[in-house]
Amino acid sequence: MAVDEVSEKAPNDLVTVADREAERLISLGLREILDVPVVGEESATDDPSLLAAVGTAEMCWLVDPIDGTANFAAGRPEYTVIVALICAGEPVAGWIFVPETGQIYVAEQGSGAFRDDTQIKRAPPAAEVARLRGAVPTRRLDPPGRAWLVEMTGRFADLGPGARCAGVNYTQMVDGILDFVLNQRSFPWDHAAGVVLLAEVGGVSLRPDGTRYRLAEKPHNRLLNAVTLNCWAAVQTTLWAR
Structure with missing residues (x-):
């Protein structure tokens, strides 16, 4: 990708011409399916007032045209396209497309999760914390946060930075590669x-204090995802043990 096609919309937060054009085309297509507001990452970054629709509109679409833009711009394969349908502030359906593999992950509330046309059955994780595999994205951790992460690493079977792409991290959880992910930010389109x-597939997405994740909340709060509630509780206790 040419240098003039990539820019920073915030420190360490890239946007490309492909992000903006993909969002425009996806938004047009979604409105043909269901004509409700579309909240895209790039348009909402330019005009934050658009985010109000996530919490106030009866229905709306959420779009991340290229999730993992830094990977995409660098030629790495870990990027996705994410679309979700929101009803009264709650996500009721979602689609995660992985362009590099051609796979699409689809879920509708109460109807199961699917990879392409195959329903996903996620095996429960190990009961022992020392056998759990997780990810904590490190890009926005300050030095004390990085030191804390190093201290935590030995308590799990594996604890790495993840894919630098929320969509890929979610697919790896349902595919059995990861058991949990601790996110530093929780923008709704991600x-x-x-x-x-x-x-x-039986997983949970909760704040570290155990409260529900709500799309309209402040996006800079942490979000702990885990493949079961028991797994979430074990990881939460281990990470924040006193």
Whole structure:
């Protein structure tokens, strides 16, 4: 990708011409399916007032045209396209498309989760914390946060930075590669579809204090995802043990 096609919309937060054009085309297509407001990451970054629709509109679409833009711009394969349908502030359906593999993950509330046309049956994780595999994205951790993460690493079978792409992290949880992910931010376009996908295989998405994740809340709060509630509780206790 050419240098003039990539820019920073915020420190360490890239946007490309492909992000903006993909969002425009996806938004047009979604309105043909269901003519309700579309809240895209790039348009909402330019005009934050658009985010109000997530919490106030009867229905709306959420779009992340390229989730994992830094990977995409660098030629790495870990990026996705994310779409979610929101009803009264709650995600009720989600789609995560992985362009590099051609796979699409689909979930509708109460109807199961699917990879392409195959329903996903996620095996429960190990009961022992020392056998759990997780990810904590490190890009926005300050030095004390990175030191804390190093201290935590030895308590799990594996604890890495993840894919630098929320969509890929969600697919890896339902595919059995990861058991949990601790996110430093929780923008709705990154997580709405994944929350539905994870819930449909028995997983949970909660704040570290155990409260529900709500799409309209402040996006800079942490979000702990896990493939079962028991797994979530074990990870939460281990990460914040006193």
